[in-house]
Amino acid sequence: MTTLVTDRSLKVASETTGLAFDWSLEDRGASTLVRSHLSTRLPGLLRLIEPLAAPIAARRIAANMRRFRQRLEAIPA
Numbered sequence: 001m002t003t004l005v006t007d008r009s010l011k012v013a014s015e016t017t018g019l020a021f022d023w024s025l026e027d028r029g030a031s032t033l034v035r036s037h038l039s040t041r042l043p044g045l046l047r048l049i050e051p052l053a054a055p056i057a058a059r060r061i062a063a064n065m066r067r068f069r070q071r072l073e074a075i076p077a
Helices: 044-074
Strands: 002-005 009-013 019-027 032-040
Touching (some): 032 044
Antiparallel strands (some): 002 009, 009 019
């Protein structure tokens, strides 16, 4: 499932993997604040690894957001 609210948010959820990503956009005048959230609903025994996987996923998402920001800031105005 994917939901887009123009200039506000993007949500992507996978029933197969149990992962849901949610990005919200907040206008800050000359800039935009982007917030990212990951939620999980892993099936069966995979739920046991959630406490171990969550910090790894959070670090990887933060690194991806930093790269995304760098690319956006490199685009000439």
